[in-house]
Amino acid sequence: MNDKDSYEERVSQIKLQITDLYKVLSSLYLEINNDELVSDKDKESLLSKIDHFYSSREVTQRLVPYVSKRDLGASYQDSIINLIRFKKNIKKNGLPISPGGNNKGHDRKFAELLGVEVPQQYKFKEAFSGIEYIENTVLKPFSGSSSKNVFFMSKGEILEINNGSKYLSLSDLNAAKKMDKAFSSARWIQEDIVYNDGKPANDIKVYCFYGEIGLILEVDRASGPKPLYCYYNSDGQRVDVGRKRVPNFVGNGVPEIALKYAKKISLASPVPFLRIDFFKGDKASVLGEITPHPGWHAGERTDYWDFELGKLFDQAWARLYIDMVNGKKFADFFSVYCDMK
Structure with a gap:
């Protein structure tokens, strides 16, 4: 048996195990629900524990009524993944809405239209070569997420906020990040750090x-x-x-x-x-x-x-x-x- 056949067999075995597991879980769900010796309070407690992790993909025909009655299969994680796929498909049809790589310039303009306060801004969509050290400012990519490549300029140094690394100058920062493609290709926003109680x-x-x-x-x-x-x-x-x-x-x-x-x-x-x-x-x-x-x-x-x-x-x-x-x-x-x- 070659490696491919071995992996396929393992995948098939795991799929069967998952299917068997949910068959047992489905039967248990119905057994608890129909047991007249279990109080309504205890039923709610027991069924809720199953509700909270039951995969919508594994809902059997007998459990379909509980999708409406108890929201069986609801999941934030699944919903986020479904939303990403939904956005991909509407983008294919000419309407890009809220993509994952959020455009911070657009966010700011949208907030201003709605009367939401935004920080003072000094640079917008600027190349790194155009950035200057300005005390008490934050430097972040024009597009991006997860606080990656976001830097505080304060007390004469530059702090990378997602990992705590410190740099003495913009040239030191640039040298340290020369192999980081996202950093090297980024356009930058520079704006005031918002303070609370001196920090x-x-x-x-x-x-x-x-x-x-x-x-x-x-x-x-x-x-x-x-x-x-x-x-x-x-x-x-x-x-x-x-x-x-x-x-x-x-x-x-x-x-x-x-x-x-x-x-x-x-x-x-x-x-x-x-x-x-x-x-x-x-x-x-x-x-x-x-x-x-x-x-x-x-x-x-x-x-x-x-x-x-x-x-x-x-x-x-x-x-x-x-x-x-x-x-x-x-x-x-x-x-x-x-x-x-």
């Missing part, structure tokens, strides 16, 4: 489902060598989403204005989900960026949160569809992000 402001990242808040992440990048994380639910209560490999902190709370801005941006966008990022400054919350497809750290989340955010995703699709059927135009969005001519 760079914490990020407030709002997971927004067409006007409904699902989750909020506060990130402190200034208190130590590694970022610190605090998650909140939509009511502002701290929650554990299952990320065990990152340092957490108590958090400083979420400003209401950031949530108001996030809802406004979300409802003005013809997509079911956006993560909208702000800086929590002393005087105001200002836009950081708009992230269409944030990472969710597969394997570092609880089934509960993947399920709950998946339900919000489904509900957002429904509200968005109804608004579109009723004639909502999203004029501000299309005027900034899409050439409709």
Whole structure:
């Protein structure tokens, strides 16, 4: 047996094992639901545990009624992947909407149209050769995500915020990054660092489902060598989403204005989900960026949160569809992000 045949056999065996597993799980689901000796409270607890991780791909015919009754198969992770494929297909038909490599210049213009505060800007879509050291500014790529190649200029040095590396000058930074193709080809935005209590402001990242808040992440990048994380639910209560490999902190709370801005941006966008990022400054919350497809750290989340955010995703699709059927135009969005001519 050659290597290809060996791999194919292993793949087939695993597929059969997964199918058999879900057959057993399907039978257990129905057995629990139909057991008259189990109280309604205990049934809810037991079935919820299965709801939270049951794959929609494995829903059997007998379980189809529970897709409507209990949102069986709902998943944030699956919904993000489906949304990416959906956007690929509508782009093929001439309408690019909210691609993953978010254009920060467009984000800023969109925010300004909606009355959302933005930081003072010094350079826009500038080649690296045109960048100067300006104290208390941040340098970031015109297009990009995940805080890659984002730098603080402060106290006479340059700090790379996603890994804590420090550089004494722009020439040192350029030399260190000469093999980084994304860095070398980037165009740059330079704007004020937003401060809170004398240090760079914490990020407030709002997971927004067409006007409904699902989750909020506060990130402190200034208190130590590694970022610190605090998650909140939509009511502002701290929650554990299952990320065990990152340092957490108590958090400083979420400003209401950031949530108001996030809802406004979300409802003005013809997509079911956006993560909208702000800086929590002393005087105001200002836009950081708009992230269409944030990472969710597969394997570092609880089934509960993947399920709950998946339900919000489904509900957002429904509200968005109804608004579109009723004639909502999203004029501000299309005027900034899409050439409709």
